Amino acid sequence: MSKIAVMGDYDSIYGFASVGLETIPVTLPMEAAEILKRLKDERYAVIYITEVLASQLEEEIEKMKEEPVPAVILIPGTYGDTGKGIEDIKKSVEKAVGSDILSGDETKAGDGQK
DSSP states (O other), X not given: OOOEEEEEXXXXXXXXXXXXXXXXEXXXXXXXXXXXXXHHXXXXXXXXEEHHXXXXXXXXXXXXXXXXXXXXXXXXXXXXXXXXXXXXXXXXXXXXHSSOOSSSOOOOTTTOOO
């Protein structure tokens, strides 16, 4: 079975425990960087990180994106949504599909108008 963890401030992540995910409350960037490395070494398949915490770990997360595992997915926290998580998902989908199908800026078929 694949291991999944959720990292971030306690208020943002405690609900994930109810669906069986490992929750790791952390707010300090140095501590979070060490935990992120440990989770990678322990072969976690997916690591969810609150956007606020991820903004403090950009360098570490970018290095991890070069590897197929773990998938690092940004989630909004209780302290707000920076939009970075959805931006990353849109980039991944665009890379896989070849166009931005998630923008919501679709043209009507046949008439070239929005």
